[in-house]
Each structure stands twice: as C-alpha cells, then as structure tokens.
Amino acid sequence: MVENKPWATVLAHLFLILGVAMVAFPIYVAFIASTHPAGSFVSGTMPLLPGGEFWNNYSTVITEGRSRAGTPPIGLMLWNSLLMALAITFGKLAVSLLSAFAIVYFRFPFRMLFFWLIFMTLMLPVEVRIVPTFQVVADLGMLNSFAGLSIPLIASATATFLFRQFFMTVPEEMLEAARVDGAGPFKFFKDILLPLSITNIAALFVIMFIYGWNQYLWPLLITTDQSYYTIVMGIQRMVTAGDSEPLWHLVMATVILAALPPTLVILFMQRLFVKGLTETEK
Amino acid sequence: MATIQLKQLAKTYAGDVHAVKGIDLDIQDGEFIVLVGPSGCGKSTLLRMIAGLEAISSGELHISQKLVNQLEPSERDIAMVFQNYALYPHMTVYNNLAYGLKNRGYNKAEIETRVQQTAKMLEIDAFLARKPKALSGGQRQRVAMGRALVREPSAFLLDEPLSNLDAKLRVQMRVEIKQLQKRLKTTTLYVTHDQLEALTLADRLVVMNQGLVEQVGSPMEVYDRPASLFVAQFIGSPAMNLLPLAALTEHSLWQSHLPDDTDIIGVRPDELLLEQPEQPHIRLACRCSLFEPAGAESHLYLSLNSNGQSICMRVDSDCQVREGDLVTLYVPVSEVHPFNQATGRRTDQA
Numbered sequence: 001m002v003e004n005k006p007w008a009t010v011l012a013h014l015f016l017i018l019g020v021a022m023v024a025f026p027i028y029v030a031f032i033a034s035t036h037p038a039g040s041f042v043s044g045t046m047p048l049l050p051g052g053e054f055w056n057n058y059s060t061v062i063t064e065g066r067s068r069a070g071t072p073p074i075g076l077m078l079w080n081s082l083l084m085a086l087a088i089t090f091g092k093l094a095v096s097l098l099s100a101f102a103i104v105y106f107r108f109p110f111r112m113l114f115f116w117l118i119f120m121t122l123m124l125p126v127e128v129r130i131v132p133t134f135q136v137v138a139d140l141g142m143l144n145s146f147a148g149l150s151i152p153l154i155a156s157a158t159a160t161f162l163f164r165q166f167f168m169t170v171p172e173e174m175l176e177a178a179r180v181d182g183a184g185p186f187k188f189f190k191d192i193l194l195p196l197s198i199t200n201i202a203a204l205f206v207i208m209f210i211y212g213w214n215q216y217l218w219p220l221l222i223t224t225d226q227s228y229y230t231i232v233m234g235i236q237r238m239v240t241a242g243d244s245e246p247l248w249h250l251v252m253a254t255v256i257l258a259a260l261p262p263t264l265v266i267l268f269m270q271r272l273f274v275k276g277l278t279e280t281e282k
Numbered sequence: 283m284a285t286i287q288l289k290q291l292a293k294t295y296a297g298d299v300h301a302v303k304g305i306d307l308d309i310q311d312g313e314f315i316v317l318v319g320p321s322g323c324g325k326s327t328l329l330r331m332i333a334g335l336e337a338i339s340s341g342e343l344h345i346s347q348k349l350v351n352q353l354e355p356s357e358r359d360i361a362m363v364f365q366n367y368a369l370y371p372h373m374t375v376y377n378n379l380a381y382g383l384k385n386r387g388y389n390k391a392e393i394e395t396r397v398q399q400t401a402k403m404l405e406i407d408a409f410l411a412r413k414p415k416a417l418s419g420g421q422r423q424r425v426a427m428g429r430a431l432v433r434e435p436s437a438f439l440l441d442e443p444l445s446n447l448d449a450k451l452r453v454q455m456r457v458e459i460k461q462l463q464k465r466l467k468t469t470t471l472y473v474t475h476d477q478l479e480a481l482t483l484a485d486r487l488v489v490m491n492q493g494l495v496e497q498v499g500s501p502m503e504v505y506d507r508p509a510s511l512f513v514a515q516f517i518g519s520p521a522m523n524l525l526p527l528a529a530l531t532e533h534s535l536w537q538s539h540l541p542d543d544t545d546i547i548g549v550r551p552d553e554l555l556l557e558q559p560e561q562p563h564i565r566l567a568c569r570c571s572l573f574e575p576a577g578a579e580s581h582l583y584l585s586l587n588s589n590g591q592s593i594c595m596r597v598d599s600d601c602q603v604r605e606g607d608l609v610t611l612y613v614p615v616s617e618v619h620p621f622n623q624a625t626g627r628r629t630d631q632a
Binding site: 094096104171174176178179180181182183187191192196198 | 333334354370
C-alpha cells in the first residue's frame with residue numbers, strides 16, 4: 001500500500017516527532033539537570049540548556065557519593081547491579097533452555113504436568129510471592145549476598161515457554177539426522193539446538209538483562225549492607241537520604257549513569273534482538 | 283557392505299493401529315531395494331524401523347547377521363537421506379558432511395580427505411563453505427546424499443529423497459543415484475510412492491499395501507506378472523484396465539483359456555490392439571470418448587459399449603481415431619492378466 005498525499009506524510013511525521021519528543025524530553029531534562037550546580041532547581045524554573053558542572057557532578061557521584069547521607073560512591077552500586085543482572089540473565093537462560101529441552105525432547109512420566117506447573121508460575125510475578133520468598137531466603141541465610149539477590153529471580157516460566165515454542169518448530173528430522181550421525185542428546189543440544197536458537201537467546205538476553213537491572217523491590221528488601229546496594233535502589237536512597245533537600249544534580253547524574261548499561265546492551269544487541277523476535281525462517 | 287534380514291517385523295502404535303503387519307524380507311549384499319506403495323501403506327515406517335528411528339514392536343531385524351533391534355541408529359552402521367534433507371542450517375556444507383565423522387572420532391586429516399572426496403564425487407566441492415540456505419534444491423539434495431555417503435556406511439536408507447525436486451531434476455538425480463549405487467555397490471533401501479522411480483531404480487521391488495507386502499520381485503516381474511489386483515493397478519502408467527468378466531459379451535468363446543476362478547481380467551493399455559490379431563483374442567466394442575496426445579505416444583479413452591466402463595489405450599501419435607468414433611479393440615488372450623475379485627489375487631499363479 002503506497003499512499004502519496006503530502007499532508008498525510010506531514011501528519012504522520014508530526015505524530016512520530018511528537019512521540020519521540022515525549023519519550024526523549026524527560027531524559028534530556030535529566031541530562032541537563034546533571035550538568036548544573038546544586039542550587040539551580042530550588043528557584044522553581046528548570047534550565048533547559050546545559051550548565052558547566054558536568055565533570056564536577058559526575059566525578060562527585062562516582063568517587064565520593066554522599067557518604068555523610070549514607071549512600072556509597074555509585075561505582076560499587078553499578079558493579080553490584082551488573083553482577084546481579086548478569087547472574088539473573090545467564091541463570092534464567094540456562095535453566096529455561098534446559099527445562100524446555102527436557103519438556104520437548106524427552107518422554108518422562110508427568111511431562112505435561114510439569115509443563116503446566118511451570119506454565120502456571122507465569123501467573124505469579126515476584127511481588128505476589130515476595131513475602132514467602134523472603135522467608136525462604138532469610139532462613140537459608142542468603143540475606144545480604146549475591147546469591148540472595150539473584151537466585152530467587154532466576155526461575156522463568158516465560159523463557160521456558162518461549163524456548164519450548166521454538167524447539168517445537170525445529171523439524172523432527174533434524175533430531176533424527178543427528179541421531180543417525182551419532183549425536184547423543186547432549187551433543188544434539190549443544191551442536192544443533194543451541195546454535196539454532198542463538199537469535200532467540202539474544203532477544204531474551206536483552207529482555208532479561210533489563211529485567212534484572214531494573215529490579216527494585218527485591219534488592220530493597222533483602223539488602224541492608226551497603227556493599228550489596230544496587231544502583232536502582234541507590235537512586236531512591238539518594239533522593240530520601242538525610243533531612244536536607246535532595247541534591248537533584250547528583251541524583252540526575254546517577255540516573256543517567258544507571259540508564260547507560262541497559263542502553264548499551266540494547267545498542268549492541270539490537271540487530272540480533274530484532275532478528276530473534278521476527279525471524280521465522282530456519 | 284551388509285545383508286539385511288527382516289523376520290516378521292511389525293509396528294503397532296497405541297490404540298491398536300497396525301502400521302506394519304509382520305514383514306519378511308531377505309536383502310542381499312549390494313542390492314538396490316525399492317519400497318513402493320501409496321501413502322499410509324507403512325513403507326516409511328518400515329524404513330524408519332530399519333534405521334532405528336522407530337522402535338520395533340515385534341519381529342527381528344538383522345543387519346549383517348547381527349540382531350540390531352535394540353541398537354541406536356548410529357550403532358547400526360546405516361546412513362539415511364530424509365525427504366526434506368534435514369541439513370543442519372547453521373553449519374556450512376563442509377561441517378554438515380563432517381559432523382557424523384567428528385562424532386565418530388575420526389581425526390581432522392581423515393575427515394578432510396573423506397569430505398573432499400565425497401564432495402568431488404557429488405560435484406558439490408565448490409559450495410563447501412556455503413550454508414544450506416544459499417543452495418538450490420538440487421544442491422541441497424546432493425549435500426544430503428553426501429552426508430550419507432561420506433561415512434561409507436554398510437547400508438543407505440533413502441526416504442523419498444527426490445520428492446521435493448522439480449520434474450526435470452528428479453529424472454537427473456534418479457539416474458545419478460542409480461549410477462552411484464552401481465559404482466559403490468552398497469546395499470540400498472529406497473522408499474517412494476512414485477511407481478516410475480521404483481521401476482527404474484530397483485533391483486528388486488517391494489510393493490506394499492496397508493502394512494503388508496503385496497509382491498516382491500524384479501521390476502519387470504512385477505510389471506509383467508502382477509500378483510494381485512492392487513499391484514496391477516499401482517504399477518504401470520496409465521494404469522491397467524480391469525474388466526469384470528460379467529461385463530464382457532461372448533466371453534464363453536475364450537474363457538476356457540483362463541483359470542476357472544477368474545472373474546476379472548486386467549489388460550495393460552499398451553496390449554490393446556486396433557487390428558485383429560491371429561492368436562485367440564478378446565473383442566471389445568467401444569466408443570472413443572477422449573483422444574489425449576502425450577508427445578511420443580497418445581492415449582485413447584474409450585467407453586465399453588456393453589456397460590459404459592472406461593478403458594484406456596496407448597496408441598501411436600499418428601492414430602486417426604477421434605472422439606465419438608466407434609472402435610473395436612482386440613486383446614490376445616495370452617496378454618490378459620486373470621484375477622479373482624474376492625481374493626484379489628492372480629489366478630494363474632505358477
């Protein structure tokens with residue numbers, strides 16, 4: 001369908017530009033705010049042009065933090081977030097690939113029961129089971145640890161289900177050809193199935209990484225030790241820390257830095273990500 | 283090289299579905315066997331049982347005198363070519379060929395020589411670095427063949443390997459497969475539903491129907507002396523004409539030439555004559571309903587005056603009979619295939 005009406009083109013672009021502006025403007029404001037000195041926002045008017053404090057603000061956040069108010073330098077928090085997000089991502093991928101492999105390719109008793117059990121946990125987000133999960137994690141002594149931060153979030157019905165759907169589209173002859181070629185179940189998984197699902201894995205990697213990075217409630221609950229704070233909860237602590245007025249310029253610098261890693265992940269994996277979501281050809 | 287013995291081999295699926303109902307077959311070393319039959323007759327299931335992809339419900343399967351019922355496909359020393367080729371899409375042609383060798387622990391140098399040799403033989407050596415996606419249908423077919431050949435197995439199993447190719451390529455690959463098998467002398471089992479492929483390729487033909495073997499024999503035996511009504515109709519194109527005796531007038535004149543329990547006769551379209559022969563013959567009065575030119579030959583479709591039954595006849599392309607003409611056809615009694623309708627079997631079995 002090709003329409004060639006000038007006003008329609010203009011209208012369409014107008015809408016698109018408006019949409020982009022609505023998404024981009026808050027980010028712009030955050031960036032601008034992070035380049036101004038401390039007092040600039042208390043006056044009530046928001047500056048819309050960059051100020052001169054860029055280096056100052058960012059080096060403060062990274063090296064000093066607001067130690068007096070109880071938030072450490074954000075370098076450690078960024079590192080914690082990265083570790084947690086990666087642990088959750090790789091954990092989820094490993095668990096869901098293997099469970100989908102088992103459900104699709106092996107005949108064992110109660111196979112469908114297990115599938116439905118996994119499937120049903122789709123309906124239970126972290127928040128619903130957060131109190132019992134906290135109890136379990138506390139009893140296991142995993143409060144204030146990376147294990148406690150990541151393991152409870154690893155089980156993933158969504159990823160298992162997606163991989164199951166993908167494995168079912170792989171022609172059965174592929175397995176049979178591999179069997180004739182002398183590949184056992186694990187070799188088949190490693191040599192055939194994994195390379196075939198690489199685009200799906202990439203797509204899920206992006207989604208899972210962002211999911212892990214953005215965890216807020218769970219880390220807030222189970223960490224009391226500063227050395228396990230993650231960046232997302234760190235932002236919150238910066239805003240509410242102490243009695244004084246929040247130091248918005250530093251908060252905004254932290255926000256920009258916190259948004260950077262997920263953005264980079266998307267940028268680098270964009271091509272595979274789109275392929276994984278759209279490609280059907282095998 | 284291998285002999286393959288099937289002893290009462292049967293496959294039963296859940297729900298009492300008998301896909302293969304007890305088949306006995308002795309395959310000699312180096313033989314080219316074609317399993318042929320309509321879809322759903324159990325020929326693919328039988329092949330997959332021999333390959334080890336389908337469990338054997340009952341009976342025994344011996345490959346090279348060894349009972350292999352419980353062995354994995356890779357332990358049976360067979361190679362299989364699948365209908366949709368089942369090439370590994372993420373591997374190059376080279377790796378597709380090499381994968382089976384790698385899994386069997388061959389060293390790099392040996393894999394290299396074998397793959398190069400096979401690729402040269404199949405003329406795919408120019409594409410070794412490509413992925414299957416970048417190949418045409420015929421090239422993919424060759425790679426699939428190559429994957430089977432490279433291992434030098436003792437038997438090849440091919441499951442309708444040509445059915446995804448266009449007509450011209452199919453004929454070409456058919457010839458190549460035949461030549462290849464003659465050269466390598468590897469025992470080969472080939473499944474097809476195409477009777478022409480079956481006739482041209484086979485040393486021996488196994489015609490199957492509803493999980494049972496209807497007839498085993500060389501292509502010409504099966505064509506010249508079909509053992510049952512089913513085989514008679516399935517092998518040969520255009521199909522054999524089947525005429526119930528009751529529909530034929532004056533059959534008393536020549537019926538004494540046929541076995542007593544004959545009640546239906548088969549006549550190949552190319553055994554019908556327009557001129558009266560000297561030997562004892564049958565006469566059929568017909569009206570021509572369609573003239574169908576087919577290049578080197580033509581087909582006449584006629585309807586029998588006595589009961590309107592349709593008859594197909596092969597004639598030269600310069601035949602002058604046209605739609606609407608009244609024609610008398612003759613069949614030498616010696617060319618008639620006598621059958622019994624109730625048993626479905628041939629009545630003059632030696």
